[in-house]
Amino acid sequence: MLVMGEVRTGLLQNSGEIPESLCQSVLGLLSGERVRVSRRPIVYAVSPDQLTGVDCRLASASQARVRGVGTVLSRASVTGGRVLQGSSHIQVVRSESDHRLSWSHYLARPGVVEVFGKIRVPDLSEGFAESARNDCLDLGSVSERFMDAVQASPFLDRKAPFRSARTRLRWVAESGPTGSGGAESGPTGSGGAESGPTGSGGAESGRAGGGARTPEGTGIRFTLGRDQVRTLRLVLPGGFSPGIVDFCEDLALHDWLLTTLLVIVEKARVGTASRAEVTAKLAPAVDHLLHLWMPAARLDDAFAPFWETLERRPGFSRQWHSLVERVRDQVAINTLALLRETGGW
Amino acid sequence: MTPAYATFGEVAAERRIASAPLSHVSIELGHLYMEDFQAGPDRLREQFRQVAPWAETMRRSWQSRVPGGRARVSTCFLIDDYFSRFSTPAELVPMVLEAAAECDLTIDYLARESACAEADGVMLARLVEDRLVTDPPAGSDGSRPPVTETGWLCNGTRSPYSGAVQAMGSARRWEPPAQNAKRRHSIFVDVELWDTDSRGRTWSCPFLAAVWQLLRLGLIRNEGELPVRPKPRGASFPSEWDDLPAIVQLNPAAAPFSAYSTLSVLSSRFLPVELAVRTILSQVFVDAQVLGQVADRSGGEGIRLPDELVDRISYVFLGA
Amino acid sequence: MLVFAISDKGGTGRSVTSSNIVYRRALQGSDVCYLDFDFGSPTAGAIFSVSSVARGTTQGGMHGYLEGRLADPHRIDIWAESDREGLRAKPPGAGQMVLFPGDEGGGEFSTVSEEMLQRCVRLFARLEEEFDLCLVDLSAGRSFAAQMALAATARLPGVPFRWLVFHRWTRQHIIAADGLVRGRQGLLAVGVEHGHDKETLGDRIRFVRTAVLEPDAAELEGLRETQKAWLNECDRELRELAGRHRVGRTSMLGKIPLDPVLQWREQLISDEDVLSSQIANAETVAAFDDLAKKIVDDSAWEAL
């Protein structure tokens, strides 16, 4: 098994969070198909699946020319009426033909990209995770287009409470040596998916990549790259399950929350700016972000160990909770100080 | 923090997809346009006479495939009330039925062409248009939106035209169009899906014919429901086309309207139309769950259907 | 917010002033970006002292993006990539400052295709999500860049936008600036063609005077009385002319004094240039700072 995808995450361009009923309208990208909603523990709405045809090179670490033809499966989702995600993925399989077949052949296999010739899993997964070559398969752009379609909805007022950058999580999942990888997929050792933490190239210190290998032959490695790019590499037992996509989207969501909150806190200039200014800068976080943290809320049990690994290192929730405390403390202290100044206390 | 074990699996509005009753084959006995009607009942009789042996052959073929020869075969007939309106159902339908009966043909279902655009409040043509996934030319890496000429669909790459160029940029020479799945040489097809005028959008004949094939294959759903269900015929036929149901069941004992496969017996003047229909259908994405239902049903009867939609469609083209 | 910078003529100081506004706004704590839409002459990199893109980028910039050759146009973090030492450390509290350069060797477009327009709309919408201020530096005069800006903003009703029309303080420039806005095939006329409301669009346009030499400026101290009198008379006439052409005080957002540094070199003026090396005038920086605030200050944009 070799599955790859890219999730882009950003703030829904609306002044407040949108109610469930509006989720139906903004995510209704396909007529005749309902938007699905789950309400517990947080409202999560997801668009119908969308397909995009591709016929292009796949990035490979060895720069080998690998051509793939097929369809990308995408969807857009809104969590808590506030955070928008565009998510696309493909399963890579070997083509049984040596030339391109009629398009209906590929349409009958949604989300599958067929590659001509032998598939070297480590080469492709490495290539996809590490590079963003211009002429190779670009799942991120596909995801962004569906996000754009949602953001352009006339039901949104575009008056977002704060500016924020979209984050990019590129992920690859492959079968472990014990899994049913098929004859093609060879050993996965060189991919390094089981190696320890890798250094962070990003500016945000204190959040390096995390990785570990669990005893059952699974592995996870999360790397924080430059700008808004993150990569995630998974080694799983068994074949593809839709739970993989859910897991990656969930991780991308929480990584975005953390990234965005860090930026807000940094910009608030605690200790330098006036109390009123600090409070004003932190207010949007309190109003719009703090209640959204619910890692692994909708996930398959099979993926719980992955979250636990990430909680140990880099320690998402630890960092989040300490930030949240800082925000709450600041707002409380500043409010008290203001009250005192105005003689109200 | 929520412990990772305590996952919640609740998904409200879980997808529910209605399944369509299915015959083995749906045979289209004819397609009536204004000009055929104007040519008079003899023309119609002549058509049916030619169609009858082919319909019979298809019926036999399925009877021999199915245990006990219990093949479910339904027949249908399409009348154009979309591009031009002529006569009335009250006058026309009995004439058609009579001509068919003279050739020992039974028309099980009668459909109006405009039903392929909109039926019972459902914009069928829009539903299908939204499900077009364009056949990507080599080099489509997802970074750009699929190349579309609004209202057109092709099977390859169009000849580049000189769109926006930069001042003092280099000029472009003519290049030929190319078919994506070509074998050395191209057969490039570019199909007009619709056009617009002051009255709004008019769907093209091939596009409606593509919808018609999908309906007959039982592959269209609207919010999980079957968008059109055949209605039994009344005692008489109405005097307005709009009062005629989208699909009328003429034969109470008929096998289901939709089927695993279809056969259309047509005049060879429809050959280009059907090439266009196949160009469209090979780029329509049908819901995987719906396809799964059909595959399960047919598999349960020991019938293996081709994966690709266009391979479930057969034609007989008749000379003049 | 989108801010479009335009001038009827080249060489007015549009790019230099816009760049400095962007810089000041970043120092004031906003996240800002600068889009080089001067397609015929993509040289914004030089002003920001990013020598690798002084004549545009080779990695795919605005031209390549709008033509659909790439999905992500080259973006340059000025705080990290500028060659100027003084710019390379982002001061605490400052916002992001990003440059989107044009392509090296890129030229004016000969038309705006629907696809290009859609890409432009998508770009504006995405950047507006991320930046408080997106300054779009357009080609001089009536251009496809300006047409695209008008068409794109008409399709983004929820996105606030404003226009700055730069001109020098001379007869020809005053008349030309008025013509660019209100003349035949001017911004208002073309805007209406693309679906803008004339009144509303008009309320979103302000003028900026560049390289202004006030008659009482220190530079003119040594002049003879007759020369001073003549200058004063010219200035009075220009003010009257500006008033008649509705380019006067009420529709002016700001004016930038003539600065010796800018006269010699297109660059950002840092506080250091004023305070330690003292090569630039404090008034110039004050004017940039003021303009940077007024751009986003609604009270400066109340209907006229």
Ligand SMILES: Nc1ncnc2c1ncn2[C@@H]1O[C@H](COP(=O)(O)OP(=O)(O)O)[C@@H](O)[C@H]1O
């Ligand atoms: N306030 C100013 N004082 C003096 N010179 C200026 C001033 N503003 C701009 N200039 C100079 O005017 C010239 C043209 O400016 P530029 O920004 O390139 O114009 P444009 O973008 O309108 O073509 C440049 O040499 C620039 O340094």
Ligand SMILES: [Mg+2]
């Ligand atoms: Mg310039």
